[in-house]
Amino acid sequence: MLNISNPELSEKDRNQLQILDELISGEKVSASDIVSKIGISAATISRVFRNLKEKELIKYLGKEKKEKGRSPELFSINDKYGYMIHYYMTATDIYGYLIDITGHPEGKSHTGYNPQGTLEELLEIIDRIRNELTSANGQRAGRLLAAGFSVPGVVNQKARMVHKIPDVYLLSDTRFFDYAERVLGVPVIVNNVSWLATVGEKTSVYPFVEDLAYITITESTGIGMGIVIGNKLVKGGRNYAGEVGQTYFDSRRTFEDYLNGKGQLESEASLQTLYHRIEEKLRGGGCGILGKMMEEENGRPLSPEILERAAVSGDEDVKEIMGQTLKAWAAILINIDLMINPELIVVGGRISTENQYILTSLNDMFSRLGMFRPDIRLSVHGENAQLIGGIQALKEYVFNHIIAKEVIG
Incomplete structure (x- = not known):
């Protein structure tokens, strides 16, 4: 996790960071563990351990229990050393997670916001979430180290x-990094939600896959993608690699239509568009089975899950309308597979392994593609994949840009 390749590091500093890196990687670490792994002398490791203990960055756990021989002392990162906040922003809600420096969530806060409001109002909500999270956890506010945003x-x-955010219009073309840092008083990192979800899903589910594409289907209008090639996240020369939602999808539309958002994949095949088509059919007296299900469940809102249940139960209207959306998803998945040929394409975001009707329908469409058939999986983590990736991004930032400097400074 730590970048120790900087040629300007002294041998002493490099040793300290190597030892710290081993502590970050393990829950219980002894000096002998580090000696066997990286070859630094036991005397050097003991000296670094004393330094890290004085800084309260590591804590003593006791001695390892052994039947024979000396019992080595065990240490770990002190999870109370500092905290981070991960924010996840959607079209109508902001979620905040308080994370300790080992990556474990300690608290969660959630609030809605007015998409038609002002940036100042949005920043006030972000600050309020910070205050709620830190005040609920006692003195932890004093060691808030950084905040990360998933957008x-x-x-x-x-x-x-x-730039150009389909779901959170208040942030489009803003210097959001600077605004958030002024409000929160700590360094801020911002990442695309699909980038984070891709990293989260890959590291936790598919660490053995070198080339992977992850499609994020949001609950609103957004459709994005993260791409990993050779185990590296591809952001592109101008930071918009994977913006598949902007794909010129409907050739019947003019270029002027495209510039106004019509004929793009997001306008033709987002979940919001699917819901609008279903609602229109319901108002016209169609989707009878779905309508009864919604009544029986006290007006439960539309979701991929209730649409799948209705389709499986024989609602032909739902099947037809879902089929239009799934055909569009299949088209973009085929194109992605032909262009970058990843080992796997994961469909996630609002879609997860619960949505087996969607997976079966896509695979039925792909069944005649022969050697060009993409390998499609549904996300194991769904919307939580971005949280896993966000925690990893925050840990890497905090340890490399804040804690490493405190250790060798």
Whole structure:
């Protein structure tokens, strides 16, 4: 996790960071473990351990129980050393997670917001979530180290700008990094939700897969993609690799239509578009089986799950309308497979392994493609994949840019 390849590091500093890296990687680590893995002398490791204990970055766990021989002392990262906040922003809600530096969630807060409101109101909500999370966890507010944001759209990390967000319009073309840092008072990192979900799903489910594409289907209008080639996340020369939602999808539309958002994949095949088509049919007296299900469940809102149940129960209207959306998803999945030929394509975001009707329908469409048939999986983590990736991004940032400096500074 730590970058120890910097040629300007002294041998002493490099040794400290190597030892710290081993502590980050394990829950219980002894000096002998580190000696056997990286070859640094036991005396050096003991000296570094004393330094890290003085800084309260590691904690003593006791001695390892052994039947024979000396029992080595065990240490781990002190999870109370500092905290991070991960924010997940959707079209109508903001979720905040308080994370300790070992990556474990310690608290969660959630609130809705007005998509037609102002950026200032949005920043006030972000600050309120921070206060709720930290005040609920006692003195932890004093060691808040950084915050990370998971957002749809194009994130230019070099320019510290957020562009063209389909679901969170208030952030489009803003210097959101700077605004959030002023409000929160800590360093801020911002990442595309599909990038984070891709990293989260790959590291936790498919660490053995080198080339992978992850499609994020949001509950609203967004459709995005993360791409991993050779175990590296591909962001592109201008930071919009994977923006498949902007694909010129409907050739019957003019180029002017496309510039106005019509004929793009997101406008033709998002979950919001699917729900609108279903609602229109319901108002016209169609989707009878689905309508009865919704009544029996006290007006339960539309979701992929209730649509799948209705389709399996024989609602032909639902089958037909879902078929239009799934055909569009199949088309983009085939194109992705032909263009980059990943080992796997994972469909996630709002879609997960619970949505087997969707997977079966897609595979039925792919069944005649022969050697060009893509290997499609549904996300194991669904919307939580972005949280897993967000925690990893925050840990890497905090340990490399904050804690490493405190250790060798």
